[in-house]
Amino acid sequence: MGTFSVAVRLSGMNGGAPLDVEATVDTGSAYTTLPGSLLRDLGVEPFDVRRFVLADGHVVETEIGEARATLGDKSxxxxxxxxxxxxxxxLGAYTLEGLGLAVDPVMQRLVPARLIMY
Structure with missing residues (x-):
């Protein structure tokens, strides 16, 4: 299996100008991640700091905030x-789940997720 990327539009919660980016789909990443300067340019404000384990095993503390993510007609x-x-x-797992999307690893695309209520 390889990786693939998708076009995603991100905007701050204050309604400022959005940013279109090509993001690598990464279900191993808890949250959608962008360089901090881009998020600050969007008006995203940190509300907490969380500890993350990187792919190489290192642990880092990183600020988190809230933004609006849009893929096609889903937001x-x-x-x-x-x-x-x-x-x-x-593009991390939390955002994908919120959008109701899952990964088709064979076709390397996003597909509607089978959502389970309980």
């Missing part, structure tokens, strides 16, 4: 992580 308020400068945009 959701989601938690975003303030990544380091130069880090690639990642």
């Amino acid at each position: 959701v308020t989601t938690v975003v992580a303030f990544g380091e400068e130069g880090s690639p945009p990642l």
Whole structure:
């Protein structure tokens, strides 16, 4: 299985100008992550700091905030992580679940998720 990316539109909760990015779909990442400067430019304000384990095993503390994520005709308020400068945009599991989307790893695309109520 490889990785793939999708176009996602992110905007701050204050209704400012949105930002369109190509984000790598990463179900192993808890939250959608963008460089912190881009999130601040969108008006996203941190509301907490969380500990994350990176792919190489290192633990980092990173600010998180809220933004609006839109893919096609689906849109959701989601938690975003303030990544380091130069880090690639990642579309994380929390956002995918909020949008009701799942990964088709064979076709490398997003598909409607089978949502379970209880």
